[in-house]
Amino acid sequence: MGNLSENALRILQERYLLKDKNGGLKESPKEMFHRVARSVAKAESKWAGIESQTKWEKKFFDLMSNLIFLPNSPTLMNAGTPYSQLSACFVLPVKDSLSGIFETLKTAALVHQKGGGTGFNFSHLRPAGDRLSHHGGSASGPVSFIKLFDFATEQVKQGGKRRGANMGILNVNHPDILEFVRLRVNGKPLQNFNLSVGITHAFMEAVEKDADWELIHPNSGSAIRKLKARLIWDAIVQGAWESGNPGIVFLDTINESNPMISMGAIEATNPCGEVPLLDFEACNLGSINLSKFVKGTSLDWDFLRETVHTAVRFLDNVIEVNKYPDIKIKKATIANRKIGLGVMGWAEMLIQLSIPYDSEEAVELAKKVMGFVQEESSLASSRLGEERGNFENWESSIYSPNQVMRNATRISIAPTGTISILADTSSSIEPLFALAYQRRKVLDGQNLTSINELFIKKLKEEGLFSQEILDQTMTNGSCSKVENLPEKFRSIFKTALEIDPIWHLKHQIAFQQFTDNAVSKTVNLPNSARPEDIAEIYQLAWKWKAKGITVFRNDTRREQVLYKGIKA
Ligand code: CDP
Structure with missing residues (x-):
């Protein structure tokens, strides 16, 4: 069992460890990992004897307790409990009828209550004012x-542990698109929704050509308004x-690589965008902590291979032991068996290897690492397919007739917002946000202070450690202005806002090329960025085949989650 950081322990105690009626802890972190490993390994009994179950339980426990691989939060919180809803990601349909809308709202509330997040495409609804x-x-x-x-989401806390998250999509040809794009409540964005515009190639081409764009009534299919595509774009x-x-x-772009395209087009994603899903599908995620794979100046590829194979088996088992909040969700999820294996600790891996995030070397390594993870995860899923059978809808998928496959998708790169804190590493494929920072609002108002341990370790290794350097870095949250530090050293510790946005995008694209689902990534921009800079990033993202894109300009929300620097 690896050591847990103080922050990890606090979060586990607040939200993950089981409690009795009086709020007393019923388990230790070690017991939590045992609970999850045991519960997920139970799926083995369907195909093999108790020996197999015991063997895999130990492997799952070792990976999790050493913080090498962690499943998404609902699996950690709920596995082995009476409400073992284990998936983080759901997509629900929104039909153009009052009963349809409220049925979906009810299902969403049940999903949120058990720790999942929901995505919806609202484009089938008739426009406001329609008779x-x-x-x-x-x-x-x-x-x-x-x-x-x-x-409604605001009212349902996820088992009292966190607020539900949603993705709301409206297609760019819906008559209410401008209202959607400008949607604010009291001048502020919604509390519990990420909003995204569903964009097509045709729209992007119309923007490029400064052409007209038609808004289409979702029921009749006829154009009810024509305007310049660039008006919407702006x-x-x-x-x-x-x-x-x-x-x-x-x-x-999403549907060009939709493995189940014969079942219809995908219209929505989960809240953070890493999993495009068909209506009623759920997906469970897990992430490999890349910072654990550096061996000297290289990577331990054999260990990574073994970890990918164990993780794919873990995630496939989760589908088996999962309790779904709705029968339609159960059916759709089991039929395609989508899983989303991803990574975290990417920035820390680069730092260990002394590779700056904003370098071609880093982007090339991203392709190599993710190419490897993708290939091995497909192999693992194929082997499981031979052992346990293809997923039910396999014959209607792109894998039929030649490729045995247990899971319709294997890879998603999730934000790992909480599990990266548990693993004490950098989140997802993001650069370090700061070398020292406070995290607010994570636990209802409490502040968590973090100083990057790797920074201290590297300073010591290079014989550069001094209290003065530490103090200056802590004040700014960055070492870019710290005197007496060699340029090379500063370059490997550049933080998110010091990295040119183009490198953020290059990393997203490098990982997307080897990810069958999608990559959740924020392109951080300095406060001084102009709207034209955002337009350029969005356009490049489309040309380079991103499946989605989100930007965040520093200091534009009053309640930002991350604040740089401790003393600042
Ligand atoms: O680190 P953790 O497993 O808690 O989650 P994440 O990787 O930050 O987010 C993965 C997915 O979990 C999101 O895309 C959402 O689908 C879901 N989620 C949610 O439902 N509610 C939240 N408050 C956070 C995440």
């Missing part, structure tokens, strides 16, 4: 229903510049 056939009233339109969903960019919302999902 309603039965009683002569007029329709509220997608934007007002999104507000309703936001409000509004999207302006919104993103002001608040980071809306982001974009590139629906055509």
Whole structure:
């Protein structure tokens, strides 16, 4: 069992460890990992004897307790409990009827209650002001229903542990698109929704050519308004510049690699965008901590291979022992068996190897590492397919007839917002946000202070450690202005805002090339960035085949989660 950081322990005690009725802890972190390992290994009994179960339970425990691989939060919180809902990601349909809308709202509340996040595409709803056939009233339109969903989410805490997260998508040809893009409540973005515009290749081409764009009624299919594509584009960019919302999902790009395209196009993703899903599908995630794989000046590829294979088996087992909040979700999820294996600790891996994040060397290594993870995860899923059978819808998938496959998708790069703190490493594929920072609002108002341990370790290794350097770094959250530090040293510790946005995008694209689902990544921009800079990033993201894109300009939200520096 590896050592847990103080922050990890606090979070585990607050939200992950089981408690009795009086709030007393019922388990230690070690017992939590045992609970999860035991529960997930139980799936083995379906295909093999108790020996196999015991063998895999030990392997799962070792990976998790040594912080080499962690599943998404709902698996850690709920495995082996009476409500073992273990997936983080769901997509639900929003039909153009009052009963359809409220049915979905109910299902979403149940998903949130058990720790999952939901994504919706609201484009099937008729526009605001449209006449309603039965009683002569007029329709509220997608934007007002999104507000309703936001409000409802606020009321349902995820098992008292965290607030539910949502993704709300509206397609760029919906008549209410401008209202959606400008959606604010009291001048602020919604509390519990990420908003993204569903964009097509045709729209991006219309923007490039400064052509007209038609808004289409979702029911009749006829154009009800024509305007310049750039008018919508500028509004999207302006919104993103002001608040980071809306982001974009590139629906055509998503469907070009949709393995189940014969079942229909994907219209939505989960809240953070890393999993495009069909209606009612859920996906469970897990992330490998790359910072644990550096051996000298290289990587331990054999250990990485073994870890990928164990992780894929773990995630496939989760589908088996999962308790789904709704029968339709159960059916859709089991039929395609999507899993999302990803990575965290990428920035720390680069630092260990002394490679600056903003370098071609880093981007090339990203492709090599993710190419390896992708290939091995496909191999692992194929082997499981031979052992346990293909997923139910396999014959309608791109793998049929030649490639045995247990899971319709294998890879997603999640933000790892909490599990990277548990693993005490950098989140997902993001650069370090700061070398010293406070994290606010994670635990309802409490502050968590973090100083990057790797920074201290490297200073010592290089014989550079001094209290003065530490103090200066702690004040700024960065070492870029610290005198007496060699340039090379400073370059490997550059933080998110000191890295040119283009490198953020290059990393996203490098990882996306080897990710069958999608990559959740924030392109951080300095406060001084202009709307044109955002437009350029969005356009490049489309050309380079990102499946979605989100930017965040520093200091544009009052309640930012991360603040740089401790003394500042
Ligand atoms: O680190 P952790 O497993 O807690 O989650 P993450 O990697 O930051 O987020 C993965 C996914 O979990 C998100 O895309 C959402 O689908 C879901 N999530 C949620 O439902 N509610 C939250 N408060 C955070 C994440």
